[in-house]
Amino acid sequence: MKVTFIRPCIGRPVPGKFEKGALQPLTLAVLGALTPPDVEIEMYDDRVEAVPLDRPTDLAAITTESFTVARAYQLAAEYRRRGVPVVLGGMHASLLPAEAARHADAVVVGDAEPVWAQVIADARRGKLKKRYKGVPAPPQSGVFPRRDLFAGKRYLPVSLVQFSRGCPHACTFCAPAVYFDRRQVFRAIDVVVREIAEQKLKTILFVDDNLTANRSAAAELFREITPLKVRWASQGGLDMAEDPVFMDLMMKSGCAGHLLGIESLEPETLGAMGKVKNIGVDYARRFEVFRDFGMQLWAAFTIGHDTDTVDSIARLCDWAIDRRFAFAAFNILMPYPATPFYKQLARQKRHLFDGHWWDHPDYRYNHAAYVPARMTADELTSACFDAWERFYAWPSIARRAIDFKTHLSHPFKFGIYALYNYVFHREMFLMQDMKLGE
Ligand code: B12
Ligand code: SF4
Structure with a gap:
């Protein structure tokens, strides 16, 4: 028996061009390790290589997140068209198993550890169940991730x-x-x-x-x-x-x-x-403590809460620059399915894209997917874009660099600071406005 593990991409900013320097997909290495040794395994990472859909396999196992699920459903459809059964798992499929079930032969809800051997046994007999449920328990017990599956894929x-x-x-x-x-x-x-x-x-x-x-x-x-x-x-x-x-x-x-x-x-x-x-929390004091310990921080913000305005988002960006964070993420608040925030927006009838932004043909990456309280959705999208752009503009990169307790305290730290600020400056908007899936 042969299983093909797949990590889908979010989309491709430049059609036909693959990502360089992605992070290893640990999820697939763990699934590989949980697979019985007599099963042949192949792994494809749709971010960095083409998925060879015509290559014979007995089961396609695809991991999903809300941002990658549109692509996961496309790949699932391709495999099923070729007669290959598909099992979906991961965060999105676990949060919305009924939706995932419409695109797959089986859905694993939750952790693979307790159920994966059963899925394989059922697939061998051609008797996959529609749903398997793995309750979170101590992860990866008894196995080490199969990192050999990453060979030749040029991960970071x-x-x-x-x-x-x-x-x-x-x-x-x-x-x-x-x-x-x-x-x-x-x-x-x-x-x-x-x-x-x-x-x-x-x-x-x-x-x-x-x-x-x-x-x-x-x-x-x-x-x-x-x-x-x-x-x-x-x-x-x-x-x-x-x-x-x-x-x-x-x-x-x-x-x-x-x-x-x-x-x-x-x-x-x-x-x-x-x-x-x-x-x-006394933020000023806490960040002084982090600086005293020489820690480089990646500050993550969610933008678009009911108190946020275009001006408050700009002030937040100024504040982040003043704190000299090594990196920052100004993520538009996303209504991930099944969360209390998602349900609140549904009650208030504030969802855009029918509440299904993750596979809606009109949704674009880094765009607001709901109606914010104190600005329009388009204003939120642009305010967020402006914050990213200003934080990774050269004047901000230069200003934030001047910190002898952190970025300038060691050549390694400065190297990390300079390299990734340069990468973010150059590449961060490649995916802006991109359609999810391909
Ligand atoms: C590490 C990580 C990253 C890394 C990615 C590393 C990589 N390989 O490329 C980085 C920092 C780059 C990253 C980026 C992003 N991430 Co991220 N990330 C994570 C994190 C913290 C851990 C994931 C992980 O490796 N877990 C370890 C593995 C072993 O476990 P696992 O993936 O949970 O898999 C287990 C089960 O889920 C199940 N399973 C999973 N897949 C499958 C498939 C099958 C077939 C089966 C049977 C079972 C199964 O079995 C596994 C073993 O038990 C998760 C949080 C989380 N708890 O999931 C967020 C998370 C997945 N990320 C998230 C997000 C939003 C993002 C970003 C979009 C953030 C952004 N705004 O830019 C980006 C883009 C992601 C992308 N797809 O490219 C969200 C997704 C939400 C959602 N509803 O889907 C999460 C859940 C974080 C959160 N707080 O909401 N991320
Ligand atoms: S519950 Fe809050 S603190 Fe915990 S992982 Fe989610 S966002 Fe972070």
């Missing part, structure tokens, strides 16, 4: 590793908050340490939803990875700055920086989105 020299999955918080716009239902599950630390130690790559991206949410578990991980002398980055919460002992341990373990979900500076907005941990 960064190894993606997972320690935990899920987050205990419940921000109203967040898809993982629905998927994991406020649970956070952990892998055994000795296994994670062994996985890192066995790899050649010494730059690690922990793909955890919120690595620092459980400080004692994270601290134990940091202690154990310190001797491995790796450099790593991840996503964490602002509250870690309250704990200097934790910060010290983290930096000594090789932390280069974090993506921090700041989302908004307005207490009213933070309250409405359920990000209560950030309310009343």
Whole structure:
């Protein structure tokens, strides 16, 4: 039996041109590792290569996110037209299994670990069930991701590793908050340490939803990875700055920086989105602590909340430039299916694109998909675009660079700062206005 794993792209800004320097698709390496050894495996990453649809296979297994699901459905249709059964899984299919079922022979809701062997057994017998449900549990137990599947695909020299999955918080716009239902599950630390130690790559991206949410578990991980002398980055919460002992341990373990979900500076907005941990926080002090530890930050904001206006978005961008963040993301708030935010917009009849932006032919990447409260959807789209453009304009890049505690404190840090600011300056708008799928 042969299974073909596929990661779809969001779309192609330039038709026929593939991405260079993508990050490894860890999801597919984990699915590969869970597959019984007598099954032949092939993996195709639609972002970086053409998917050979005519190559014989017995099962196509496609991962989905809301931004890639339009393409996933196209690929699924192509395989099914060729008589190949299709199984869909991942975040989007798990949040909307009934929709996914219309495009597939089987849908896996939730984690693959508990059900994948059964899916394979049923596929062998030609008796796939319509739906399998895998409840989140400690991930990847007993297996190491099949990174050999990445050979020859020229991914960035960064190894993606997972320690935990899920987050205990419940921000109203967040898809993982629905998927994991406020649970956070952990892998055994000795296994994670062994996985890192066995790899050649010494730059690690922990793909955890919120690595620092459980400080004692994270601290134990940091202690154990310190001797491995790796450099790593991840996503964490602002509250870690309250704990200097934790910060010290983290930096000594090789932390280069974090993506921090700041989302908004307005207490009213933070309250409405359920990000209560950030309310009343003395941002200036916290960011001083991060700077004192030499941490380079990737500040992530969600834009388009009911308190946001065109002017407040511009002020947020000024504030981010003044803080000299290494990177920032001004993401338009997206109504991800099944989230409380999505349901609220439905109640208020504020959805655009019939509430199905992810596979609507008129939706374009980086555009608002709902009617904001204090501006038009087009104003939100342009205000967001302006914030990105201003943050990654040369004057801002030059101004933010001048920070002797962070970007100028070490040649490696300056290298990361300069390289990725240049890349974002040059490439960030390639996907703007792009149609999803192909
Ligand atoms: C790492 C990561 C990234 C990396 C991507 C790394 C890469 N490989 O290229 C970076 C930082 C580049 C990134 C970018 C983006 N990301 Co991202 N990312 C993640 C993150 C944190 C972890 C994903 C991961 O690797 N998990 C580890 C693997 C092992 O687990 P897994 O993917 O969950 O898969 C398991 C199950 O879901 C299931 N499964 C998954 N697929 C399949 C398929 C089959 C057939 C089966 C049977 C089972 C199955 O089995 C697996 C094992 O249990 C997730 C959060 C999350 N919890 O999913 C967000 C997440 C997927 N990202 C998200 C978003 C929005 C984005 C961006 C669009 C952000 C932006 N605005 O630019 C971009 C573009 C993404 C793209 N498609 O190109 C959203 C998606 C929301 C949604 N409704 O789909 C998530 C959920 C984050 C969030 N807070 O909402 N991301
Ligand atoms: S803290 Fe981050 S991962 Fe956790 S629920 Fe909020 S947005 Fe989602």
